[in-house]
Amino acid sequence: MEQAGESLLSKIARGDGHGENSPYFEGWKAYEHDPFHPVKNPNGVIQMGLAENQLSCDLVQQWITSNPEASICTAEGVHEFKDIANFQDYHGLPLFRQGVAKLMGRTRGNRVRFDPDRIVMSGGATGAHEVTAFCLADPGEAFLVPTPYYPGFDRDLRWRTGVQLLPVICESTNNFKLTKKALESALEKAKQDNITVKGLLITNPSNPLGTIMDRETLKMVVKFINHHHIHLVSDEIYAATVFTHPGFTSIAEIIEEEDTKMECDRNLIHIVYSLSKDMGFPGFRVGIIYSYNDNVVNCARKMSSFGLVSTQTQHLIAAMLSDDEFVEHFLAESARRLAKRYGIFCRGLAKVGIKCLQSNAGLFLWMDLRPLLKKQTFEEEMALWRVIIHKVKINVSPGSSFHCCEPGWFRNKDVAVASKKPCSPRNLMLSFSSMRIDDFLMSPHSPIPQSPLVKATT
Amino acid sequence: MRLLSTKATCNSHGQDSSYFLGWQEYEKNPYDEILNPKGIIQMGLAENQLSFDLLESWLAKNPDVSGFKRDGKSIFRELALFQDYHGLSSFKKVMVDFMAEIRGNKVTFDPDHMVLTAGSTSANETLMFCLAEQGDAFLLPTPYYPGFDRDLKWRTGVEIVPIHCSSANNFKITEAALQQAYHEAEKLNLNVKGILVTNPSNPLGTTLSLEELNLLVDFVNGHKNMHLISDEIYSGTVFNSPGFVSVMEVLNNRFSDRDQAIWDRVHVVYSLSKDLGLPGFRVGCIYSENDTVVAAATKMSSFGLVSSQTQYLLSVMLADKKFTRNYLVENQKRLKRRQKMLVSGLMRTGIKCLESNAGLFCWVDMRHLLKSNTFEAEMELWMRIVYDVKLNISPGSSCHCSEPGWFRVCFANMSEETLKLAMKRLKSFVVELSSSSDTDNGENKAHSKRNSLTKWVFRLSSRDHRHRDQEER
Numbered sequence: 067m068e069q070a071g072e073s074l075l076s077k078i079a080r081g082d083g084h085g086e087n088s089p090y091f092e093g094w095k096a097y098e099h100d101p102f103h104p105v106k107n108p109n110g111v112i113q114m115g116l117a118e119n120q121l122s123c124d125l126v127q128q129w130i131t132s133n134p135e136a137s138i139c140t141a142e143g144v145h146e147f148k149d150i151a152n153f154q155d156y157h158g159l160p161l162f163r164q165g166v167a168k169l170m171g172r173t174r175g176n177r178v179r180f181d182p183d184r185i186v187m188s189g190g191a192t193g194a195h196e197v198t199a200f201c202l203a204d205p206g207e208a209f210l211v212p213t214p215y216y217p218g219f220d221r222d223l224r225w226r227t228g229v230q231l232l233p234v235i236c237e238s239t240n241n242f243k244l245t246k247k248a249l250e251s252a253l254e255k256a257k258q259d260n261i262t263v264k265g266l267l268i269t270n271p272s273n274p275l276g277t278i279m280d281r282e283t284l285k286m287v288v289k290f291i292n293h294h295h296i297h298l299v300s301d302e303i304y305a306a307t308v309f310t311h312p313g314f315t316s317i318a319e320i321i322e323e324e325d326t327k328m329e330c331d332r333n334l335i336h337i338v339y340s341l342s343k344d345m346g347f348p349g350f351r352v353g354i355i356y357s358y359n360d361n362v363v364n365c366a367r368k369m370s371s372f373g374l375v376s377t378q379t380q381h382l383i384a385a386m387l388s389d390d391e392f393v394e395h396f397l398a399e400s401a402r403r404l405a406k407r408y409g410i411f412c413r414g415l416a417k418v419g420i421k422c423l424q425s426n427a428g429l430f431l432w433m434d435l436r437p438l439l440k441k442q443t444f445e446e447e448m449a450l451w452r453v454i455i456h457k458v459k460i461n462v463s464p465g466s467s468f469h470c471c472e473p474g475w476f477r478n479k480d481v482a483v484a485s486k487k488p489c490s491p492r493n494l495m496l497s498f499s500s501m502r503i504d505d506f507l508m509s510p511h512s513p514i515p516q517s518p519l520v521k522a523t524t
Numbered sequence: 525m526r527l528l529s530t531k532a533t534c535n536s537h538g539q540d541s542s543y544f545l546g547w548q549e550y551e552k553n554p555y556d557e558i559l560n561p562k563g564i565i566q567m568g569l570a571e572n573q574l575s576f577d578l579l580e581s582w583l584a585k586n587p588d589v590s591g592f593k594r595d596g597k598s599i600f601r602e603l604a605l606f607q608d609y610h611g612l613s614s615f616k617k618v619m620v621d622f623m624a625e626i627r628g629n630k631v632t633f634d635p636d637h638m639v640l641t642a643g644s645t646s647a648n649e650t651l652m653f654c655l656a657e658q659g660d661a662f663l664l665p666t667p668y669y670p671g672f673d674r675d676l677k678w679r680t681g682v683e684i685v686p687i688h689c690s691s692a693n694n695f696k697i698t699e700a701a702l703q704q705a706y707h708e709a710e711k712l713n714l715n716v717k718g719i720l721v722t723n724p725s726n727p728l729g730t731t732l733s734l735e736e737l738n739l740l741v742d743f744v745n746g747h748k749n750m751h752l753i754s755d756e757i758y759s760g761t762v763f764n765s766p767g768f769v770s771v772m773e774v775l776n777n778r779f780s781d782r783d784q785a786i787w788d789r790v791h792v793v794y795s796l797s798k799d800l801g802l803p804g805f806r807v808g809c810i811y812s813e814n815d816t817v818v819a820a821a822t823k824m825s826s827f828g829l830v831s832s833q834t835q836y837l838l839s840v841m842l843a844d845k846k847f848t849r850n851y852l853v854e855n856q857k858r859l860k861r862r863q864k865m866l867v868s869g870l871m872r873t874g875i876k877c878l879e880s881n882a883g884l885f886c887w888v889d890m891r892h893l894l895k896s897n898t899f900e901a902e903m904e905l906w907m908r909i910v911y912d913v914k915l916n917i918s919p920g921s922s923c924h925c926s927e928p929g930w931f932r933v934c935f936a937n938m939s940e941e942t943l944k945l946a947m948k949r950l951k952s953f954v955v956e957l958s959s960s961s962d963t964d965n966g967e968n969k970a971h972s973k974r975n976s977l978t979k980w981v982f983r984l985s986s987r988d989h990r991h992r993d994q995e996e997r
Contacts, residue, residue: 073749074655074749075654075655075817075820076653076654076656076657076660078653078654078820079653079654079655079820080816084823084824120601120605123601123604123605126600127592127598127600127601130592130600131591131598137590137591138583139586139587139589139590139837140587140590141587143590147576147579147580147583148573148580151576151579151802152571152803153803153804154804154806189642189646189826189827189828189829190607190826190829192826192827193827193828196827200531200532200679201528201531201532202532221823221826222826225824226653226824226827264529333527342607346605348605348606348607349603349604349605349606349607349831350604350831350832351607351642351828351829351830351832359527359528361527361528362528365531365532368674371643371645371674372642372646372679373642373827374643374806374828375806375831376804376805376831376834377804377805377806378804378805378834379831379833379834382833
C-alpha cells in the first residue's frame with residue numbers, strides 16, 4: 067500500500083470510484099462520439115440510455131411565457147433581482163420550499179402532507195444521495211440496495227463517502243419484487259463479512275424496472291428496518307411518472323397511516339426527491355432531502371452549502387409550483403403522455419416477440435432479451451449489448467450495469483424522447499436503421515423476423 | 525450502534541463559531557431603517573450590494589435572456605435538459621474571458637481547464653477531495669475566512685495548520701512563518717499536501733505582494749507533491765494600488781515551459797458571488813492545468829452543478845464586453861469610495877484599520893479598546909459591540925488571528941446612511957468607554973443577555989486559545 071504523501075493526488079481522485087467505467091456510461095460515450103441525427107447523422111447511435119422526461123416541456127414553456135414575473139430578468143420580475151441574487155441562506159426561499167412540499171403532497175394524491183421546514187436542498191438527487199450517506203454512515207459502513215439498481219448509486223453513495231453498497235438480490239421469477247427473505251439474507255451476509263449495515267435504500271418507483279412497490283412490500287420493509295434499527299432511504303424521484311394503476315404509495319403514507327398500527331421510529335425514515343424526472347428539469351439541479359429525523363435535517367442543511375439550488379431557479383420554481391391549476395394540469399397531462407408512449411413501445415416490442423417487465427411508471431422499459439442470448443451468461447449479455455450499440459446503433463443499458471443477477475435484461479429508455487414531428491423522412495431513416503437490427507436478428511438463433519424497435523421511437 | 529454518522533454528530537461544520545453566532549443574533553434583531561431602527565446592523569457579511577443597479581439595467585436592455593430565448597427562439601427545453609457536468613461551453617468561454625479581464629489580460633485561461641461548481645464553497649471542498657485525504661493537512665495563513673474550517677475539513681477529513689501572520693509586518697506571509705507551520709504539521713504527524721491562500725485576502729482586504737507569491741511558489745515547488753491553491757474570489761474587488769497579481773501571472777512569467785511540474789500543482793478558485801454580487805446563484809469554479817484534477821473535479825461537480833438556467837443568463841451577460849468593462853470599473857470606484865467612508869469614520873473615532881486595497885471589508889484594529897491583551901477580552905468587547913452598540917462585526921479569533929483585538933468590518937452590504945449610522949453608534953460607544961471610570965456602567969445594561977451567552981463564549985474563546993496553544997507547543 068502506498069504511504070501517505072507519495073502521490074500528487076488523493077486516492078479518491080486517482081481511483082475509479084466515480085464509476086464511469088461501467089458499460090452504463092460507455093454507451094453514453096459511444097452516443098456522444100457518434101450521435102444520431104435524422105438528417106446530419108442518420109447512422110449515428112440513438113440515445114435510449116438516458117432517463118430523461120422530455121414529453122411535457124411544451125407545457126412548462128407555455129407557462130413561463132405567460133408568467134414573466136416568475137423570472138427575475140424580465141421587466142415584470144426584475145424588481146426582485148437584487149434580493150434573489152443576494153439570497154444565499156441554505157434554508158432556501160420559503161416559497162420554494164412550500165411549493166416543493168405542495169408538489170410532493172400532490173403527487174401522492176394529497177393523501178399525505180409534507181412539512182416545508184423539513185425540505186433540504188441539494189445538488190440534484192445526486193447531491194441528495196451523497197449528503198444522506200454522509201449523514202447516516204461512516205466510511206466502511208454499508209447500505210443495502212435491492213438489485214437491479216441505478217448505476218449512479220455506486221458513485222453517489224460510495225465515492226467520496228467511503229460507504230459500501232451491498233446488493234439485495236431480486237429475481238425475475240417473482241417480477242423482481244423485494245422479499246423479506248432477500249433482505250434477511252443480505253443482512254446476514256453483511257454480518258458474516260463483519261460489515262455494519264446502516265440502512266436500506268429503495269427506489270420507488272423503481273429504476274430500472276419502472277414498477278412501484280406495493281403496500282404490502284412497503285409495510286414489510288418498514289417492519290424490517292424498524293426491527294433491525296437501520297435507516298430507510300426512499301428515493302421517490304419518479305413519483306409523478308406513474309401513468310397507470312396500481313397507483314403510487316409513498317413511504318410517507320405508510321408511516322403516517324394510523325390504522326395500520328405501524329409502529330415505526332420516524333428518525334429512521336428519509337426521502338430523496340428531485341424535479342429532474344417528474345418535471346423534466348435535470349438541468350436546474352433541484353434535489354431534495356426530506357427527513358423525519360431533526361438531526362438529519364439540520365446536518366443535511368449545513369451540508370447543502372456544498373450544493374444549493376440557484377436562487378434564480380428557486381424563484382422560478384416557487385412561482386410555478388404555487389400555480390395550482392398549472393401543476394394539476396401538468397401532472398395529469400404528463401402521465402397521460404407517458405402512458406401513451408409506453409403503450410406504443412410495448413406493443414411495438416411485443417409484435418417482435420420482445421417482452422418487457424410489466425410496469426406502470428418511470429421513463430423506461432425493462433426488456434427481456436434473454437431469448438436473444440446464445441448462452442445465459444453476462445459475457446453473452448455484453449456481446450449482445452455491443453452489437454446493439456455499435457451495429458444497431460441504439461444506446462440501451464445492459465442489466466449487468468444495474469447489478470442485475472440474471473443476464474439478458476436491458477433497460478430501454480424509450481418513453482420520454484420527444485420527437486419533433488413524425489415526418490416521413492424520419493420514418494424512412496428509422497426504417498433503414500431497423501434493417502440493421504434485422505441483419506443481426508436474422509440469425510439461426512433468433513425467431514424474430516423484423517423489429518420495429520427503432521421505428522417505435524417516432 | 526450510533527444512529528447517525530460521526531460527521532453528523534461532531535461540530536466540524538464550524539457553526540458554533542462566533543462568526544456564525546453573531547449572524548444569529550443579527551437574525552433575531554435585524555436593523556431596518558423604518559421598522560427596526562434600533563436593531564443590529566449587519567457588518568459581518570461580506571456581500572457586495574453596491575452595484576445591482578448595473579445588473580438590473582443590463583437585464584432591462586436584454587429581454588431575450590429572461591424568457592429562455594436565444595435570437596427570439598425558445599431554448600427552454602435545451603436548457604432544462606442540459607445536465608452535462610462539463611458545463612455550458614458558451615458560459616465557460618465568457619467566464620475565462622471575464623477572469624482574464626480582471627487580470628488586465630495578462631493571463632489567459634482555457635475553458636477546458638475550468639470546472640464549474642456550486643459556489644466556491646463547493647470548489648474548495650472538491651479540491652480537497654482531489655488533492656488530499658485523512659492524515660493530510662493544508663497550511664493556511666492566518667487570519668483566514670472562518671468558512672474554511674467547514675469547507676476544507678468537515679467531510680474530507682483534511683486538517684488545517686495555520687501559518688501565523690503578525691501585525692508587526694502587516695500580516696504578510698514570511699518564510700519563517702511558513703517553515704514553522706510546516707514543522708508544526710510534522711509534529712502533529714500530518715502530511716502537508718499544500719498551501720491555500722486567499723488573494724485578495726479575506727479578512728485582511730489586501731492583495732498578496734509579488735514577494736509573497738514568489739515565496740509561496742518556491743516553497744511548493746521545493747516540496748514533492750505539494751500544491752498551491754489560490755482562492756481569487758475577490759480579484760474583481762481590487763480598487764486601489766498595488767494592483768492584483770494572480771498566482772497564474774507569476775507562473776507565466778517564471779515557468780514558460782508548461783511541462784514543468786509546478787504547473788500541475790497550482791490551482792485557482794473563483795466565483796461570481798463577490799465580484800458580481802450574486803451569491804444566491806451559486807456560481808463557482810476551479811481552474812487547473814492538471815488534467816487529472818480537472819477530470820476528477822469535473823466528475824465530482826455532479827454533486828453540485830450550476831443551474832443551467834443561471835449558466836445561460838450569465839453566458840449572455842458576461843459576453844457583453846462593454847457591460848463587463850464598465851461594471852468592473854464602476855464597481856471598483858464604488859467600493860473604493862465606501863471603504864474610504866468606513867476608514868475615515870473609524871479614524872474619527874480613533875480606530876485604525878489595516879491599509880487595504882481590495883475586498884468588501886476592513887481589518888480593524890481595536891486592540892487599544894481591550895481591557896487586556898487576551899482573547900477573553902476580545903470576546904467581551906465583541907459581545908458589547910453586538911449587544912450594546914448593535915453592530916454585528918466578526919472577531920479576529922473566529923478568523924484564527926493569533927493576536928487579540930482585530931475585527932473584520934464589512935462595508936459593502938448596506939446603504940450609505942446605514943454605514944454612517946453604524947459609525948455614529950461606534951463613536952458614542954468609544955467615547956463612553958473612554959469616559960467611564962470603570963466598565964461596570966456599560967456591563968449592567970446587557971448583563972442579563974450576556975449571562976445567557978457567557979458559557980458558550982468563554983468555552984469558545986478558551987477552545988480557540990487552547991487550539992492555538994496546542995499548535996505553538
